[in-house]
Amino acid sequence: MPRIFYGWFVLFALFVTYAVSNGISNFTLPLLYPSLIEEFAWNEAEVTRPAALMFFAAAFYSIAVGFLIDRFSARLMMIVGAFIVIIDLIAYTFISELWHLTAVHLIFSFGLTLCGMMPVMVVASRWFTKYRGVAFGVLLMASSFGGAVLPLTIAGALQESDWRAALWILITFAAVFMIAPLVWPLRNKPEDIGTTPDGLPLGEEGSQEQKEQRGIAAGATIRQAMTMPVFYLLIVATGTLWFCITGILQHQSIYLGRDQGLGGAELAFAFSVFFWCSIIGKVLFGWLSDKFAKGRIMLLAILNITLGLVILRMVDGSSMTMIYLYALVYGIGFSGTFTMIQLMIAELFAGPTYGRILGVYFFIDTLAAGAGISLTGEIRVRAGSYIPAIDMMIGMCAIAIVCVFAINRLAAKPSQSVAV
Numbered sequence: 001m002p003r004i005f006y007g008w009f010v011l012f013a014l015f016v017t018y019a020v021s022n023g024i025s026n027f028t029l030p031l032l033y034p035s036l037i038e039e040f041a042w043n044e045a046e047v048t049r050p051a052a053l054m055f056f057a058a059a060f061y062s063i064a065v066g067f068l069i070d071r072f073s074a075r076l077m078m079i080v081g082a083f084i085v086i087i088d089l090i091a092y093t094f095i096s097e098l099w100h101l102t103a104v105h106l107i108f109s110f111g112l113t114l115c116g117m118m119p120v121m122v123v124a125s126r127w128f129t130k131y132r133g134v135a136f137g138v139l140l141m142a143s144s145f146g147g148a149v150l151p152l153t154i155a156g157a158l159q160e161s162d163w164r165a166a167l168w169i170l171i172t173f174a175a176v177f178m179i180a181p182l183v184w185p186l187r188n189k190p191e192d193i194g195t196t197p198d199g200l201p202l203g204e205e206g207s208q209e210q211k212e213q214r215g216i217a218a219g220a221t222i223r224q225a226m227t228m229p230v231f232y233l234l235i236v237a238t239g240t241l242w243f244c245i246t247g248i249l250q251h252q253s254i255y256l257g258r259d260q261g262l263g264g265a266e267l268a269f270a271f272s273v274f275f276w277c278s279i280i281g282k283v284l285f286g287w288l289s290d291k292f293a294k295g296r297i298m299l300l301a302i303l304n305i306t307l308g309l310v311i312l313r314m315v316d317g318s319s320m321t322m323i324y325l326y327a328l329v330y331g332i333g334f335s336g337t338f339t340m341i342q343l344m345i346a347e348l349f350a351g352p353t354y355g356r357i358l359g360v361y362f363f364i365d366t367l368a369a370g371a372g373i374s375l376t377g378e379i380r381v382r383a384g385s386y387i388p389a390i391d392m393m394i395g396m397c398a399i400a401i402v403c404v405f406a407i408n409r410l411a412a413k414p415s416q417s418v419a420v
Contacts, residue, residue: 005198006187010123011128011138012181013185013186014123015139015142016181017181017186018120018139019146020174020178021116021174022146022147024146024150025116026246026250027146030051030249030251031158031253031268032166032167033048034254035158039163045380047101048374048376049377052370052372052373052374053370054370055373056367058366060363061113062118066118066357066358067359069122069355070122074119078182080115081116083179084107117342121139122355122358126197127197129197133288133289133343136286136342136343136346138283138286141283141335144335147271147272148272155269159263159265216347219352219353220351230407233410234361235361235364236399237403238361239367240396241396242341242366244393245338247372247373248312251380253267254380260323273327277335278335281333281336282338282339289340294343297340298337304333305333305397306394306401308329309390309397311329312326344404345358345361
C-alpha cells in the first residue's frame with residue numbers, strides 16, 4: 001500500500017492554523033462591532049478604523065517578513081506569531097478606550113503577518129507544484145471554514161451582548177488549534193524529511209513536471225519583476241479586489257445588522273451561510289485553475305464578485321431570501337477571487353524568490369485592503385448609507401477585469417511580458 005504523501009499532513013496543519021487565525025481576525029471580530037458601538041458610543045468609522053490600521057501596519061510588516069521567510073524557518077515564525085495573537089486577544093477583553101482598540105489591532109497585525117497568509121502560501125508552494133491549484137483552494141478554504149464555524153461559537157454570547165465572553169471563546173480556540181498543528185505535523189519544506197514536492201521521485205518524470213509548475217518568471221529579483229508589465233497590471237487588479245473584499249467583509253455586519261435590522265442570531269447565521277458558500281468557491285476555483293488557464297478563471301471569479309456586489313446593493317432587510325442570495329453569490333465570488341489572486345501571483349513568481357516578491361504584493365494589497373475598510377466607513381458616516389461605497393466597488397471590479405484581460409493577452413507573448 002503506497003504511503004500517503006506527507007505534504008497532505010502539512011496542508012492539514014496549515015489549514016487548521018489558518019482557519020482559526022484568519023477566521024478570527026477577518027470574519028469573527030467584526031461581529032463585535034455592533035456591541036462596541038452600543039457600549040462605547042463609537043460610530044461606524046471609528047469602530048472600523050483600527051481594523052484599517054491593522055491592514056496598513058501589515059503592509060509594512062509584510063516586506064520584512066517576506067525576506068525572512070526566504071531565509072529562515074517559516075514554522076518558527078508562525079509559532080511566535082500564534083502566541084502573539086493569543087496574548088493580544090486576551091488584551092482585547094480589557095479595552096475601554098478607542099486607542100486601546102487601535103493598539104490591540106496593531107499588535108494583532110504583527111502576529112497575523114508572522115503566522116497568516118504569507119508564510120502559509122510560501123510553505124504550501126514548497127510542498128505542492130503539480131497540484132498547486134487544488135492545494136491552494138483547499139488551504140484558502142480554511143479561512144471560510146473558520147468564518148463559517150467561529151461565528152456560531154459566539155452567537156450565544158452576542159445574543160446576550162456579552163462581547164467579552166465571545167472573545168474568551170475565541171481565545172480558547174486560538175490556544176488549542178493554532179499552536180498544536182504548528183508543533184506537529186508542520187514542516188518547512190519537503191527536503192526537511194527527505195522527500196520532494198507532490199511526493200514525486202527525484203530523477204523521474206515528476207521532477208520535470210515540478211520544474212514546469214514553477215512560476216513563469218521564477219527566480220526574478222524584485223528589480224527584474226518591476227520591468228514586467230504584468231507585474232503592474234496584477235498589482236492594480238489585486239489591489240482593487242482587496243479593497244472591495246475587505247471593505248465588504250469588515251462592514252457587512254454593520255450594514256446588515258444596523259442598516260438592515262438583522263438581530264445578533266440572524267446576523268451570525270447569515271455570516272455562517274456566507275462562509276459555507278465561500279468554502280465552495282475556494283475549492284471550485286482552485287480545481288478549475290488546475291484544469292483551465294488561470295487568467296480566464298480569475299476573470300470568472302471577478303465577474304462573480306461583481307454580481308454579488310450588485311445583489312448587496314439591492315438587499316432589503318425584510319427579505320432574508322435576498323440576503324441569502326447575496327451570501328451565496330458574493331460568498332462564492334469573493335472566495336474564488338481570493339484564491340485566484342494567490343494562484344496568479346504564484347503562476348508568475350513561485351520559486352526561490354517567491355517570498356520576497358509575495359511580500360511586495362502583500363504590501364500593496366494590504367494597503368488597499370486598509371483603504372477599503374477606512375474609506376467605506378467614512379462614506380457611510382458622511383453619506384449616511386453604504387450604497388455609494390458599493391457603487392464605487394462595482395466600478396473598481398470593472399478596472400480589475402480590464403487588467404486581468406490585459407494580463408491574459410500579454411501571457412500569450414511571454415517573451416515580451418515576463419522575460420527575466
